[in-house]
Amino acid sequence: MSTTDTDSSPETVLYASPAASSGPKWVETPVAYDGILLAGFGGPEGQDDVIPFLRNVTRGRGIPDERLEEVAHHYRHFGGVSPINQHNRELKAALEAEIAARGLGLPVYWGNRNWEPYLEEAVTEAAEAGDTTLLAIATSAYSSFSSCRQYREDYARVLEATGLGETVTIDKVRQFFDHPGFVTTFVRGVTDAVSAYVAEGIAPEKIRVLFSTHSIPSADAERSGPRDVDFGEGGAYAAQHKAVAAFVMAEVAAAVADVEWELVYQSRSGPPTQPWLEPDVNDVIAELPGRGAEAVVIVPLGFVSDHMEVLWDLDTEAMEAAEEAGIKAVRTPTPGIDPAYVSGLIDLVEERLKGTPKAERPHLTDLGPWYDVCRPGCCENIRAGFKPVAAGLRP
Numbered sequence: 118m119s120t121t122d123t124d125s126s127p128e129t130v131l132y133a134s135p136a137a138s139s140g141p142k143w144v145e146t147p148v149a150y151d152g153i154l155l156a157g158f159g160g161p162e163g164q165d166d167v168i169p170f171l172r173n174v175t176r177g178r179g180i181p182d183e184r185l186e187e188v189a190h191h192y193r194h195f196g197g198v199s200p201i202n203q204h205n206r207e208l209k210a211a212l213e214a215e216i217a218a219r220g221l222g223l224p225v226y227w228g229n230r231n232w233e234p235y236l237e238e239a240v241t242e243a244a245e246a247g248d249t250t251l252l253a254i255a256t257s258a259y260s261s262f263s264s265c266r267q268y269r270e271d272y273a274r275v276l277e278a279t280g281l282g283e284t285v286t287i288d289k290v291r292q293f294f295d296h297p298g299f300v301t302t303f304v305r306g307v308t309d310a311v312s313a314y315v316a317e318g319i320a321p322e323k324i325r326v327l328f329s330t331h332s333i334p335s336a337d338a339e340r341s342g343p344r345d346v347d348f349g350e351g352g353a354y355a356a357q358h359k360a361v362a363a364f365v366m367a368e369v370a371a372a373v374a375d376v377e378w379e380l381v382y383q384s385r386s387g388p389p390t391q392p393w394l395e396p397d398v399n400d401v402i403a404e405l406p407g408r409g410a411e412a413v414v415i416v417p418l419g420f421v422s423d424h425m426e427v428l429w430d431l432d433t434e435a436m437e438a439a440e441e442a443g444i445k446a447v448r449t450p451t452p453g454i455d456p457a458y459v460s461g462l463i464d465l466v467e468e469r470l471k472g473t474p475k476a477e478r479p480h481l482t483d484l485g486p487w488y489d490v491c492r493p494g495c496c497e498n499i500r501a502g503f504k505p506v507a508a509g510l511r512p
């Protein structure tokens with residue numbers, strides 16, 4: 118399987134033209150970006166925010182009220198506060214420090230898709246400062262509607278809503294699932310966890326590593342990534358996770374021991390009649406003792422920080438499942454503001470500023486380095502219908 122650009126030569130990296138309204142839409146020379154747009158998911162920061170936030174997230178997608186109540190309960194348990202905004206404040210500060218250390222002189226504007234500060238405010242602030250050629254970093258590493266295209270739809274929606282569509286362009290860095298900066302935390306976390314179990318006297322054959330990511334509708338998964346490349350069952354989304362997990366486990370085998378692993382899914386929503394990616398993390402944990410496991414390492418491979426999906430679905434529910442199953446369990450860290458992750462994100466910015474050829478771009482799996490510019494139809498979602506997107510190749 119190859120992921121060469123499908124409608125241009127594999128070596129060709131395309132860049133947005135700074136002038137959105139005139140001239141070619143895409144050019145083949147690097148762009149002098151003048152600001153970074155840090156795009157977050159957003160989360161509530163008090164009990165009164167919880168329901169309005171959930172309505173924002175599910176707007177137009179027909180999530181039943183019962184499901185909203187169920188999810189509201191997870192937030193209420195933590196005082197109505199998701200840690201995700203605080204993570205992004207810290208990430209913004211860390212990115213600014215790295216940019217300053219490298220003398221790049223780029224401001225970072227932070228905005229969220231679903232809660233304050235909204236992307237609208239960030240883009241308006243950038244435009245007011247005269248920073249109109251923006252490079253977005255979304256806090257999301259893989260390809261799928263929810264993890265890539267929906268961010269691009271929101272950039273387009275915000276440009277329209279603010280009336281800045283003719284003055285501001287928003288490009289994005291490539292999906293970074295296999296960039297060393299993102300993967301380092303997971304390699305270290307799994308290596309440490311497996312080593313600790315072995316040091317406790319647990320044989321490697323009795324250990325299982327479960328890589329967990331957000332479940333998505335199977336139909337979205339099939340459409341993840343560029344339209345005309347076949348990535349097998351689960352599309353690019355599943356293929357990317359499996360490739361990164363295999364890389365991590367090869368590192369663990371070299372450092373400690375060979376350990377069995379599996380990709381599992383969490384946080385499913387939507388009606389039971391709609392197929393989503395499986396198996397569920399808790400179902401697999403329940404079966405582990407019957408398969409000879411005594412200890413499990415849970416790896417939040419799909420997530421960049423310890424937000425609600427990690428705190429509730431893994432640290433609360435999956436830990437309970439492990440206790441019920443009578444096996445030992447640990448959860449490894451997310452990248453958060455790991456210096457390797459922060460510096461990796463700025464490497465992604467620099468490769469765009471410099472126009473680093475694809476062949477020289479760091480990537481740890483055969484699937485990468487991923488596209489800078491999403492191809493037409495990439496990560497489409499037929500349920501949500503067609504909406505305009507930014508940061509894509511014009512059809």
Ligand SMILES: CC1=C(CCC(=O)O)c2cc3nc(cc4[nH]c(cc5[nH]c(cc1n2)c(C)c5CCC(=O)O)c(CCC(=O)O)c4C)C(CCC(=O)O)=C3C
Pocket residue numbers: 158159160161171174175178180184185188199200201256257258261263264331332333334384385386387419424425426
């Ligand atoms: C792939 C993926 C990521 C990873 C990529 C990325 O990070 O972007 C992600 C992240 C997140 N998802 C989050 C929260 C929610 N996701 C929901 C709903 C959904 N997520 C989906 C997918 C993903 N989600 C899907 C297919 C749905 C259902 C339909 C829909 O709405 O598209 C709902 C609605 C209620 C429910 O159905 O559970 C909530 C509240 C938070 C914030 C956590 C916090 O506050 O700390 C974060 C970081």
Ligand SMILES: [Fe+2]
Pocket residue numbers: 331
């Ligand atoms: Fe989600």
